[in-house]
Amino acid sequence: MDTHSTADLFNDDALQQPAGREQIGEQSYVFRGYALPWLERLLPELRAVLTQSPFRHMVTPGGFTMSAALSSCGELGWTTSRQGYRYSPIDPERQLPWPKLPDGLRELAITAAAAAGFDGFAPDACLINRYVPGARMSLHQDKNERDFSAPVVSVSLGLPAVFLFGGHQRSDKPRKISLFHGDVAVWGGVDRLRFHGVLPIKEGVHPRMGPQRINLTFRAAG
Ligand code: MD3
Numbered sequence: 001m002d003t004h005s006t007a008d009l010f011n012d013d014a015l016q017q018p019a020g021r022e023q024i025g026e027q028s029y030v031f032r033g034y035a036l037p038w039l040e041r042l043l044p045e046l047r048a049v050l051t052q053s054p055f056r057h058m059v060t061p062g063g064f065t066m067s068a069a070l071s072s073c074g075e076l077g078w079t080t081s082r083q084g085y086r087y088s089p090i091d092p093e094r095q096l097p098w099p100k101l102p103d104g105l106r107e108l109a110i111t112a113a114a115a116a117g118f119d120g121f122a123p124d125a126c127l128i129n130r131y132v133p134g135a136r137m138s139l140h141q142d143k144n145e146r147d148f149s150a151p152v153v154s155v156s157l158g159l160p161a162v163f164l165f166g167g168h169q170r171s172d173k174p175r176k177i178s179l180f181h182g183d184v185a186v187w188g189g190v191d192r193l194r195f196h197g198v199l200p201i202k203e204g205v206h207p208r209m210g211p212q213r214i215n216l217t218f219r220a221a222g
Protein backbone atom coordinates (compact mmCIF):
# COMPACT_ATOMS: atom_id res chain seq x y z
CA MET A 1 0.00 0.00 0.00
CA ASP A 2 1.11 3.58 -0.69
CA THR A 3 1.88 4.91 2.79
CA HIS A 4 1.62 8.51 1.56
CA SER A 5 -2.02 8.20 0.50
CA THR A 6 -4.51 10.82 1.63
CA ALA A 7 -6.36 8.19 3.66
CA ASP A 8 -3.18 7.51 5.60
CA LEU A 9 -2.48 11.19 6.28
CA PHE A 10 -5.92 11.57 7.79
CA ASN A 11 -5.68 8.41 9.84
CA ASP A 12 -7.06 9.11 13.37
CA ASP A 13 -3.95 7.91 15.16
CA ALA A 14 -1.66 10.22 13.15
CA LEU A 15 -3.90 13.19 13.92
CA GLN A 16 -3.88 12.47 17.62
CA GLN A 17 -0.17 11.95 18.09
CA PRO A 18 1.63 15.31 18.09
CA ALA A 19 4.82 15.63 20.15
CA GLY A 20 4.91 16.98 23.68
CA ARG A 21 2.21 17.99 26.11
CA GLU A 22 -1.41 17.84 25.06
CA GLN A 23 -3.99 19.48 27.31
CA ILE A 24 -7.19 17.41 27.38
CA GLY A 25 -8.99 19.18 30.23
CA GLU A 26 -8.61 22.21 32.47
CA GLN A 27 -6.17 20.25 34.68
CA SER A 28 -5.55 17.15 32.52
CA TYR A 29 -2.63 16.46 30.22
CA VAL A 30 -1.25 13.72 28.00
CA PHE A 31 2.53 13.69 27.61
CA ARG A 32 3.24 11.76 24.43
CA GLY A 33 6.09 9.26 24.77
CA TYR A 34 7.07 10.65 28.18
CA ALA A 35 7.80 7.21 29.67
CA LEU A 36 9.95 5.96 26.74
CA PRO A 37 13.33 7.13 28.16
CA TRP A 38 12.42 5.45 31.49
CA LEU A 39 11.54 2.02 30.10
CA GLU A 40 14.90 0.26 30.54
CA ARG A 41 14.57 1.02 34.26
CA LEU A 42 10.81 0.59 34.49
CA LEU A 43 10.22 -2.74 32.76
CA PRO A 44 12.54 -4.82 34.99
CA GLU A 45 10.92 -3.18 38.06
CA LEU A 46 7.49 -4.04 36.70
CA ARG A 47 8.54 -7.63 35.96
CA ALA A 48 9.77 -8.07 39.55
CA VAL A 49 6.47 -6.73 40.96
CA LEU A 50 4.44 -9.07 38.75
CA THR A 51 6.55 -12.08 39.76
CA GLN A 52 5.54 -11.40 43.37
CA SER A 53 1.89 -10.42 42.77
CA PRO A 54 0.79 -11.80 39.37
CA PHE A 55 -2.16 -10.50 37.36
CA ARG A 56 -5.55 -11.88 38.35
CA HIS A 57 -9.14 -11.26 37.26
CA MET A 58 -11.22 -9.70 40.03
CA VAL A 59 -15.00 -9.79 40.41
CA THR A 60 -17.06 -6.60 40.71
CA PRO A 61 -19.65 -6.13 43.49
CA GLY A 62 -22.29 -6.81 40.80
CA GLY A 63 -20.79 -10.26 40.16
CA PHE A 64 -19.05 -9.58 36.82
CA THR A 65 -15.48 -10.73 36.24
CA MET A 66 -13.41 -7.77 34.97
CA SER A 67 -11.93 -8.24 31.48
CA ALA A 68 -8.80 -6.34 32.53
CA ALA A 69 -6.53 -8.37 34.84
CA LEU A 70 -5.08 -6.46 37.82
CA SER A 71 -2.19 -6.31 40.19
CA SER A 72 -0.83 -3.57 42.44
CA CYS A 73 2.27 -2.34 44.18
CA GLY A 74 2.82 0.25 46.89
CA GLU A 75 1.46 0.50 50.44
CA LEU A 76 -2.10 0.08 49.14
CA GLY A 77 -3.59 -1.94 46.32
CA TRP A 78 -7.01 -1.51 44.73
CA THR A 79 -9.25 -4.54 45.03
CA THR A 80 -12.78 -5.46 44.11
CA SER A 81 -14.88 -8.40 45.24
CA ARG A 82 -18.54 -9.19 45.91
CA GLN A 83 -17.98 -7.13 49.11
CA GLY A 84 -17.20 -3.91 47.19
CA TYR A 85 -14.31 -1.79 45.92
CA ARG A 86 -11.56 -0.81 48.34
CA TYR A 87 -7.88 -0.14 48.89
CA SER A 88 -6.12 -2.73 51.00
CA PRO A 89 -2.53 -3.09 52.28
CA ILE A 90 -2.84 -6.86 51.67
CA ASP A 91 -2.87 -8.73 48.37
CA PRO A 92 -5.97 -10.92 48.93
CA GLU A 93 -4.63 -13.67 46.65
CA ARG A 94 -1.45 -14.17 48.69
CA GLN A 95 -2.61 -12.77 52.06
CA LEU A 96 0.64 -10.79 52.11
CA PRO A 97 1.47 -7.08 51.65
CA TRP A 98 1.61 -5.85 48.04
CA PRO A 99 5.14 -5.55 46.58
CA LYS A 100 6.75 -2.22 47.41
CA LEU A 101 6.52 0.64 44.91
CA PRO A 102 9.85 0.52 43.00
CA ASP A 103 11.96 3.73 42.96
CA GLY A 104 11.91 4.20 39.17
CA LEU A 105 8.13 3.94 38.97
CA ARG A 106 7.74 6.37 41.86
CA GLU A 107 10.17 8.90 40.33
CA LEU A 108 8.45 8.79 36.94
CA ALA A 109 5.04 9.41 38.55
CA ILE A 110 6.31 12.31 40.67
CA THR A 111 8.16 13.90 37.72
CA ALA A 112 5.13 13.65 35.41
CA ALA A 113 2.80 15.05 38.09
CA ALA A 114 5.12 18.04 38.59
CA ALA A 115 5.24 18.63 34.81
CA ALA A 116 1.44 18.95 34.93
CA GLY A 117 1.57 21.46 37.80
CA PHE A 118 1.02 19.03 40.69
CA ASP A 119 4.06 19.46 42.94
CA GLY A 120 4.49 17.24 46.00
CA PHE A 121 2.65 14.20 44.61
CA ALA A 122 3.25 11.30 47.03
CA PRO A 123 1.80 8.13 45.47
CA ASP A 124 1.10 5.25 47.87
CA ALA A 125 -0.68 3.00 45.35
CA CYS A 126 0.10 1.84 41.83
CA LEU A 127 -2.65 -0.15 40.16
CA ILE A 128 -1.49 -2.26 37.21
CA ASN A 129 -4.11 -3.15 34.58
CA ARG A 130 -3.47 -5.73 31.83
CA TYR A 131 -5.68 -5.67 28.74
CA VAL A 132 -5.53 -8.38 26.07
CA PRO A 133 -7.33 -7.66 22.76
CA GLY A 134 -11.07 -7.37 23.46
CA ALA A 135 -10.61 -6.32 27.10
CA ARG A 136 -12.12 -2.97 28.09
CA MET A 137 -13.01 -0.78 31.05
CA SER A 138 -16.50 0.65 31.22
CA LEU A 139 -17.22 4.26 32.15
CA HIS A 140 -16.54 4.93 35.85
CA GLN A 141 -15.17 7.50 38.31
CA ASP A 142 -12.09 6.92 40.49
CA LYS A 143 -13.50 7.79 43.90
CA ASN A 144 -12.18 5.19 46.36
CA GLU A 145 -9.23 7.46 47.23
CA ARG A 146 -9.38 9.40 50.49
CA ASP A 147 -8.15 12.74 49.15
CA PHE A 148 -9.22 14.02 45.72
CA SER A 149 -6.77 16.95 45.83
CA ALA A 150 -3.97 14.62 44.64
CA PRO A 151 -3.80 13.92 40.88
CA VAL A 152 -3.78 10.51 39.21
CA VAL A 153 -0.88 9.62 36.89
CA SER A 154 -1.35 6.96 34.22
CA VAL A 155 1.35 5.26 32.10
CA SER A 156 0.31 3.37 28.96
CA LEU A 157 2.44 0.50 27.64
CA GLY A 158 2.02 -1.87 24.69
CA LEU A 159 -0.98 -1.94 22.37
CA PRO A 160 -2.80 1.36 21.78
CA ALA A 161 -6.11 2.16 23.45
CA VAL A 162 -8.97 4.52 22.84
CA PHE A 163 -9.52 6.28 26.12
CA LEU A 164 -12.94 7.76 26.91
CA PHE A 165 -12.65 11.13 28.65
CA GLY A 166 -16.09 11.95 29.99
CA GLY A 167 -17.67 14.66 32.07
CA HIS A 168 -18.96 14.81 35.63
CA GLN A 169 -22.25 13.17 34.70
CA ARG A 170 -22.31 9.57 33.43
CA SER A 171 -24.58 10.80 30.62
CA ASP A 172 -22.02 13.42 29.37
CA LYS A 173 -20.75 12.36 25.94
CA PRO A 174 -17.08 11.32 26.35
CA ARG A 175 -14.27 12.49 24.07
CA LYS A 176 -12.10 9.78 22.49
CA ILE A 177 -8.37 10.09 23.07
CA SER A 178 -5.88 7.57 21.68
CA LEU A 179 -3.21 6.46 24.14
CA PHE A 180 0.00 4.86 22.85
CA HIS A 181 3.01 2.98 24.23
CA GLY A 182 4.93 5.36 26.48
CA ASP A 183 2.23 8.01 26.84
CA VAL A 184 1.71 9.43 30.34
CA ALA A 185 -1.60 11.06 31.34
CA VAL A 186 -2.03 13.25 34.43
CA TRP A 187 -5.36 14.52 35.67
CA GLY A 188 -6.37 16.26 38.85
CA GLY A 189 -8.09 19.26 40.35
CA VAL A 190 -11.39 20.03 38.65
CA ASP A 191 -10.95 17.00 36.30
CA ARG A 192 -10.19 14.48 39.03
CA LEU A 193 -13.71 13.00 39.22
CA ARG A 194 -14.50 12.88 35.51
CA PHE A 195 -16.06 9.68 34.19
CA HIS A 196 -13.64 7.71 32.03
CA GLY A 197 -13.15 4.32 30.43
CA VAL A 198 -11.30 2.32 27.78
CA LEU A 199 -12.84 0.89 24.57
CA PRO A 200 -12.12 -2.78 23.76
CA ILE A 201 -8.45 -3.13 22.76
CA LYS A 202 -7.95 -4.01 19.08
CA GLU A 203 -6.13 -7.20 18.03
CA GLY A 204 -2.41 -6.70 17.65
CA VAL A 205 1.07 -7.52 18.84
CA HIS A 206 3.25 -4.76 20.23
CA PRO A 207 6.94 -5.18 19.27
CA ARG A 208 8.14 -4.64 22.84
CA MET A 209 5.18 -5.70 25.01
CA GLY A 210 3.55 -8.46 22.93
CA PRO A 211 -0.23 -8.94 22.49
CA GLN A 212 -1.31 -6.76 25.42
CA ARG A 213 -1.71 -3.28 26.87
CA ILE A 214 -0.49 -2.57 30.39
CA ASN A 215 -1.61 0.58 32.19
CA LEU A 216 -0.10 1.80 35.46
CA THR A 217 -2.11 4.27 37.55
CA PHE A 218 -0.43 6.02 40.45
CA ARG A 219 -2.58 7.51 43.18
CA ALA A 220 -2.41 8.93 46.68
CA ALA A 221 -5.12 6.65 48.04
CA GLY A 222 -4.66 6.50 51.82
C1 MD3 B 1 -9.58 9.70 34.45
N1 MD3 B 1 -7.63 2.89 34.09
O1 MD3 B 1 -7.65 1.85 36.59
S1 MD3 B 1 -6.18 5.51 33.22
C2 MD3 B 1 -8.48 2.75 36.34
O2 MD3 B 1 -6.18 2.86 30.94
C3 MD3 B 1 -8.55 3.30 34.95
O3 MD3 B 1 -6.35 1.34 32.47
C4 MD3 B 1 -7.67 3.25 32.71
O4 MD3 B 1 -9.40 4.06 34.69
C5 MD3 B 1 -6.64 2.43 31.99
O5 MD3 B 1 -9.26 3.23 37.18
C6 MD3 B 1 -7.53 4.69 32.44
C7 MD3 B 1 -6.04 6.89 32.17
C8 MD3 B 1 -6.80 8.16 32.45
C9 MD3 B 1 -6.41 9.25 31.78
C10 MD3 B 1 -7.03 10.48 31.96
C11 MD3 B 1 -8.10 10.64 32.85
C12 MD3 B 1 -7.86 8.30 33.36
C13 MD3 B 1 -8.52 9.55 33.57
C14 MD3 B 1 -8.78 11.89 33.04
C15 MD3 B 1 -9.81 12.03 33.92
C16 MD3 B 1 -10.23 10.94 34.64
Ligand code: FE
Nearest residue numbers: 140141142196
Ligand atom coordinates in the same frame (compact mmCIF):
# COMPACT_ATOMS: atom_id res chain seq x y z
FE1 FE C 1 -10.31 4.83 36.48
